[in-house]
Each structure stands twice: as C-alpha cells, then as structure tokens.
Amino acid sequence: MAMLSRLRVAAAPLARLRSGPINRRPFGSAAQLQYDYDDDYDESPSEMEDSLGSASGRGVQWVIMGDPLTNRQMYAQKLSQLLKVPHISMGTLVRQELNPRSSLYKQIADAVNHGKLVPEEVIFGLLSKRLEEGFHRGETGFILDGIPRTRTQAEILDQVADIDLVLNFKSTEAFLQKKHLAHYQDIHSMSKLTNKPLEDYYKKQRKLLNFNVAGAPGETWQGLLEALHLQHMNALSSSQKLSV
Numbered sequence: 001m002a003m004l005s006r007l008r009v010a011a012a013p014l015a016r017l018r019s020g021p022i023n024r025r026p027f028g029s030a031a032q033l034q035y036d037y038d039d040d041y042d043e044s045p046s047e048m049e050d051s052l053g054s055a056s057g058r059g060v061q062w063v064i065m066g067d068p069l070t071n072r073q074m075y076a077q078k079l080s081q082l083l084k085v086p087h088i089s090m091g092t093l094v095r096q097e098l099n100p101r102s103s104l105y106k107q108i109a110d111a112v113n114h115g116k117l118v119p120e121e122v123i124f125g126l127l128s129k130r131l132e133e134g135f136h137r138g139e140t141g142f143i144l145d146g147i148p149r150t151r152t153q154a155e156i157l158d159q160v161a162d163i164d165l166v167l168n169f170k171s172t173e174a175f176l177q178k179k180h181l182a183h184y185q186d187i188h189s190m191s192k193l194t195n196k197p198l199e200d201y202y203k204k205q206r207k208l209l210n211f212n213v214a215g216a217p218g219e220t221w222q223g224l225l226e227a228l229h230l231q232h233m234n235a236l237s238s239s240q241k242l243s244v
Contacts, residue, residue, distance in 0.1 A: 059085040059141020061161050063148070065198060066169030069176070070213040075169070076145045082233055086139055090146030093126045094118055123147060124156060125145060131161075151197045165209060166202040168195070172214045 060083055064076040073089065080087035080154055097104045099110075111118045127147065134142070148154040157163065202208035213220050213225060225231050 058137070059083065061141050061164050062143045062161055063166045064080060064143060064169070065144045065148075065166060065195065066211075067171045067192075067195075067213075069171050069203070070169040071217070072169040073145055074217070074220065076143050078221060079224075080143045082230065083104065083141070083143070084145055085141035086134060087143050087145065088127075088130060088134075090123065091196045093130055094123075097126065117149065120153060123153070123237075128160075141197070147197060149194075151201050153160070154201050156196060166198075166207045168199060168202075168208055168211055171210050172212050175212075175214050 014021050061078070064072055064079075066072055076089075077087050094108060097108055099105060102108075104126075107122050108118055131142070132141075144149075199208055199210075209227075211224060215223070225234050
C-alpha cells in the first residue's frame with residue numbers, strides 16, 4: 001500500500017487530464033467484438049459522441065492491450081491518426097532512456113538485463129513527463145500502448161486519467177494457423193494468463209472490449225472500424241486525402 005501511495009503522489013500532476021465523473025461509454029457490437037457483460041445496453045448517439053471525445057471537449061483516452069502476436073501497435077497507430085490523438089507507446093518511452101547519459105539508464109538497464117519489469121516509479125515518471133508535455137502542447141487525449149501491464153498499474157492510471165475504453169486484442173486459433181504462428185502457442189498462452197487480472201479489472205468497470213483478430217490486416221482494420229462505429233470517420237479522412 002505504501003508503494004501505491006507513493007506512486008499516486010508522483011503521478012499527481014497528471015490529474016488535470018481527468019475531465020470529471022466517468023460516464024459509461026459503450027460501443028456497438030460486430031462480428032469480431034465481444035461484450036463480456038451479462039446485461040445488454042443500447043447506446044445513444046450522444047453517448048457515442050461522448051466516447052469519441054466530441055461531447056466532452058477532449059480527445060479519446062484509450063488503452064490498447066492484448067496478445068502481442070496481433071500486431072496491435074499497428075492498429076493503435078492507425079487509430080491515433082484517425083482520431084487525431086497521439087499514440088503513446090510505453091516501450092518507446094523506455095527505449096529512449098536506454099542511453100548512458102540518461103539519469104534513468106541504470107535502473108532501466110538493470111531491469112531489462114535481469115528480465116524484470118521496469119520499476120513503476122520509472123514507468124509513471126516517464127508517462128507523467130510525456131503527458132505533461134502533451135498537455136502544454138494542447139493534447140487532450142491519447143491512445144496508450146504498453147501500460148498498464150499489472151493491476152497495480154491500472155489502479156494508478158485510474159487516478160490520473162479518465163480511461164474511456166480498453167481495447168483488448170486477441171488472436172484466434174485460425175489467426176495463428178493462417179500466419180504460421182502455431183509454434184508461438186506458448187507465448188499466446190502466457191499472454192492470456194498474464195492479461196487475465198487486467199481483463200477482470202476493466203471488465204468490472206465495463207470498459208473492456210475484446211476484439212478477435214482472425215484475418216489479414218486490411219480485413220482486421222475494417223472490422224475494427226465497424227466494431228467501434230468509426231467507418232464514417234475513416235471515409236471522411238480518405239475523402240479529404242483524395243481532395244488534396
């Protein structure tokens with residue numbers, strides 16, 4: 001508990017990114033989308049607008065997690081470009097500090113060399129710095145990738161940001177076979193095991209959306225747009241590019 005308290009204090013400057021009480025922000029279902037809730041809930045247009053940030057006056061604040069075999073980082077980047085919010089990769093932030101001139105180099109290098117997670121004080125220090133810099137540039141949203149990785153990190157993140165949606169990418173058996181990744185089954189199984197506490201945490205908050213990746217990138221992207229009701233935004237973006 002002492003560790004959690006210290007981290008919350010360290011992350012306190014991020015609190016300005018919170019925009020008030022968290023509203024339920026459900027998304028429509030599609031073939032690849034799975035709701036893990038017992039009750040059904042029909043969304044209204046105003047709630048959909050709020051989930052996309054337009055009604056609340058800010059950009060979306062989403063977390064991308066799930067099976068690394070799904071190439072989720074690529075879809076995070078595409079969603080970032082479509083929704084005009086930054087894609088913040090925790091892995092990239094950490095790698096930028098793997099420089100002997102960085103004050104954090106030894107802590108990060110020691111963790112990496114011993115196969116351990118980078119200390120949470122370091123992780124949230126880097127994230128705090130990145131979000132503060134973005135705030136001063138006028139950023140009001142983000143798509144976060146690579147964090148949280150534990151329930152403790154999820155609890156800390158909840159203290160500093162209004163997470164609208166946690167998009168959980170899952171690879172199907174058909175996907176693994178089609179991509180000839182069957183030999184990565186152990187990685188796939190380990191990912192499912194380590195993600196379970198996070199899935200349970202966000203499922204309880206009604207923020208978790210499971211997205212099954214079963215096809216090629218183009219097919220998966222179209223399915224993702226349909227699942228998130230973003231086809232109109234993608235069409236608008238495409239038409240704007242054609243008109244330039």
